Amino acid sequence: MKIGVPAETKPGETRVAATPETVKKLAGAHDVVVQSGAGLAASVTDDAYVAAGARIGSAAEALGAELVLKVRAPVAEELALMQPGAALVGMLDPFDAEGMGALARRGLSAFALEAAPRITRAQSMDVLSSQANIAGYKAVMMAANAYQRFMPMLMTAAGTVKAARVLVMGVGVAGLQAIATAKRLGAVIEASDVRPPVKEQVESLGAKFIDVPFLTDEEREIAQGTGGYARPMPADWMRRQAELVHERARLADIVVTTALIPGRKAPTLIGEETVRAMKPGSVIVDMAIAQGGNCPLTEYGKTVVRHGVTIIGEPNLAALVAADASALYARNVLDFLKLVIDKDGRLAIDREDEIVRAVLVAQGGDVLRAA
Structure with a gap:
């Protein structure tokens, strides 16, 4: 089978869907074509792909393959180069109804890896976790860079730094x-979440968990989340959380917000009033900006200063650590391919497999997953 690895074309996307490590495992049984320059932003040269057994080709050749491996969903120009009946694997944004329709109209069998179920067997294919792990690290590094003081406590001849x-x-x-990264840098950390089971994880990493008491059975039930994700909480609980967060944020030097609900606008966690109350020189890293942001003052793709607080709105933090992000993502893709390629090296889509069924968003001209 011919497997294509095109270069990503979306602005700011530096990752690549296959690395020499994963190409080497595919090249023995398949004709792997990597677009020239596809890995350069992730520190992977064309020569490294050739040494792993791939061929270097054009965008048309990579996108025209029977199986195309991508990081992000193809744009219209890329779709036009893909063959009806081909398979596409990537992070395709299954909540984008228009995008899903475009894939279906092109006649593709499209697999959106971020739709994989949160089950043990799918852990090695969990692209959301592998990329979020990198993004959480980079968020703290960016915050430390923007913060105009030390992160750890230091005792010097000139005095003590808190x-x-x-x-x-x-x-x-x-x-x-x-949390883990900030702890390594010597910070004092507090953390908040609607799901009570994460308290133990937070404390195991050396942070203090901010508890917002549940007053009703409904609040307790909703707080358990669904499939590892939070659910929208009742208005009264959100009000109580906002009051507590306001007090803790007012004392904080750095705030990192990560709250996302799949398919919905990100909830507001840090309002303008809270930003006004924060200390001058404080930093907010809003990791939810791709879904509207957890702070209304965050600007997409920009770092701004509002009321003396630096607010970072980088929408694709994992792409800022392109080499490791690509390495982890490519391994996720490789493990998924084991489910859809048979022992003879042919594409074999088993819709009885719960992982395959969950990530298969388009096939035969139909959209299989409603946004």
Whole structure:
């Protein structure tokens, strides 16, 4: 089978869907074509792909393959180069109804890896976790770079420097990595999340968990989340959380917000009033900006200063660590391919497999997953 690895074309996207490590495992049984320059932004040269057994070709050749491996969903110009009946694997944004329709109209069998179920067997294919892990790390590094003081406590001949206070809001994979990274840098950390089970994880990393008490059974039930994700909480609980967050953010030097709800606008966690109350020189990294942001003052793709607070709105943090992000993503893709390529090296889509069924968003001209 011919497998194509095109260069990503979306602005700011530096990752690549296959690395020499994964190409080497595919090239023995398949004709792997990598677009010239596809890995350069991730520090992978064409020569490295050739040494792993791939051929270097044009965008048309890579996109015209029977199986196309991408990071992001193809744009219209890329879709025009793809063959009806081909298979596409990538992070395709299954909540984008228009995008799903375009894939279906092209006649593709499209697999959106971010739709994989949160089950043990799918962990090695979990692109959201692998990329969020990197993003959580990079968020804290960017915050440390923007913060005009030290992160750890230092005792010097000129006096003692206090440790930075970091508040992490949303304790999924990204939030946990943000906590771990801030801890390594010597900060004092607090964390908040609607899901009570994460308290133990937060405390195991050396952070203090901010508890918002549940007053009703409904609040407790909703707080359990669905499939590892948070659900929208009742208005009264959100009000109580906002009051507590306001107080903790006012004392914080760095706030990292990660709260996302799949298919919905990101919830507002840090309002303008809270930003006004924060200390001059404080930093907010809004990791949810791709879905509207957790702070209304965040600007997409920009770093701005509002009321003396630096607010970072980088929408694709994982792409800023392109080499490792690509390496992890490519391994996720390789593990998924084991489910859809048979022992003879042919594409074999088993819709009875719960992982395949969950990520297959278009096939035979039909959209299989409603936004």
